[in-house]
Amino acid sequence: MPELPEVEVVRHGLDVWVSGRTIESAEVLHPRAVRRQEGVLPDQLKGRRVESADRRGKYLWLPLDDGAALMAHLGMSGQMLMLPKGAPDEKHLRVRVTFADDGPEMRFVDQRTFGHLMVTPLGISGGRTVPEPIVHIAPDPLEEAFDEKAFTAALKKRQTGIKRAILDQSLISGVGNIYADEALWRAKLHWARATETLTAPKISELLAAARAVMTEALGQGGTSFDSLYVNVNGESGYFDRSLSVYGRRDEPCPRCGTPIRRDAFMNRSSYSCPTCQPRPRNGRW
Numbered sequence: 001m002p003e004l005p006e007v008e009v010v011r012h013g014l015d016v017w018v019s020g021r022t023i024e025s026a027e028v029l030h031p032r033a034v035r036r037q038e039g040v041l042p043d044q045l046k047g048r049r050v051e052s053a054d055r056r057g058k059y060l061w062l063p064l065d066d067g068a069a070l071m072a073h074l075g076m077s078g079q080m081l082m083l084p085k086g087a088p089d090e091k092h093l094r095v096r097v098t099f100a101d102d103g104p105e106m107r108f109v110d111q112r113t114f115g116h117l118m119v120t121p122l123g124i125s126g127g128r129t130v131p132e133p134i135v136h137i138a139p140d141p142l143e144e145a146f147d148e149k150a151f152t153a154a155l156k157k158r159q160t161g162i163k164r165a166i167l168d169q170s171l172i173s174g175v176g177n178i179y180a181d182e183a184l185w186r187a188k189l190h191w192a193r194a195t196e197t198l199t200a201p202k203i204s205e206l207l208a209a210a211r212a213v214m215t216e217a218l219g220q221g222g223t224s225f226d227s228l229y230v231n232v233n234g235e236s237g238y239f240d241r242s243l244s245v246y247g248r249r250d251e252p253c254p255r256c257g258t259p260i261r262r263d264a265f266m267n268r269s270s271y272s273c274p275t276c277q278p279r280p281r282n283g284r285w
């Protein structure tokens with residue numbers, strides 16, 4: 001599933017390719033991809049000018065000149081592609097948006113249809129304008145609106161394991177399984193460490209690690225954990241080569257050489273170094 005850096009790569013591409021353009025038409029090829037808006041979405045988009053491309057966590061949106069926004073969540077396999085008019089349709093093409101100029105069209109392609117597009121009003125959250133359906137989602141660590149003090153206080157009250165906490169989008173958004181494991185490894189924290197036992201400086205170190213790893217991933221076009229994640233030009237990122245622990249079971253820890261362990265975690269996996277990230281005595285699983 002794309003995480004924050006991968007979504008940011010797509011956002012940046014959309015900002016470059018669709019900002020300032022006027023929508024000519026929208027064609028819905030699969031109703032599930034627009035959450036039952038197939039009857040209204042084309043009319044809501046026709047004639048609207050796209051102002052920019054914005055993002056919080058894993059949500060993307062295009063603010064429109066009438067005060068609404070076209071919001072996208074890529075789900076497991078969603079792609080936002082820019083293609084010349086007339087290029088052959090992708091097998092899993094769900095929504096096509098054309099523009100009044102002769103430039104490339106925007107296509108939402110989604111093999112597994114867990115992603116979606118929707119037109120929505122905007123609301124205010126964390127000092128920013130965001131789509132109404134996501135006003136309850138906390139700022140992500142790369143946002144200026146991210147409040148480290150408030151996050152630290154909320155985290156210590158949570159009484160859960162640190163990984164479970166940083167995956168909770170109401171506390172901090174945009175951190176998924178991959179970058180959680182990488183940030184915890186960098187900060188030398190076991191994933192089950194009880195949040196109430198963490199000091200403010202340690203939480204600050206973890207946040208800095210999360211920001212650093214996601215910023216590095218952005219610089220490499222994101223992580224291509226599967227062939228479906230691509231930028232708006234259909235190209236994959238290559239940060240997977242730079243991952244320290246995620247997906248590296250039994251490979252040596254880049255810091256100390258101990259083989260990386262894999263634990264089952266919330267129907268997924270947690271990768272960590274048994275030496276750098278020892279199991280806490282009173283962990284919260």
Ligand SMILES: [Zn+2]
Pocket residue numbers: 253254255256257258273274275276277
């Ligand atoms: Zn290690």
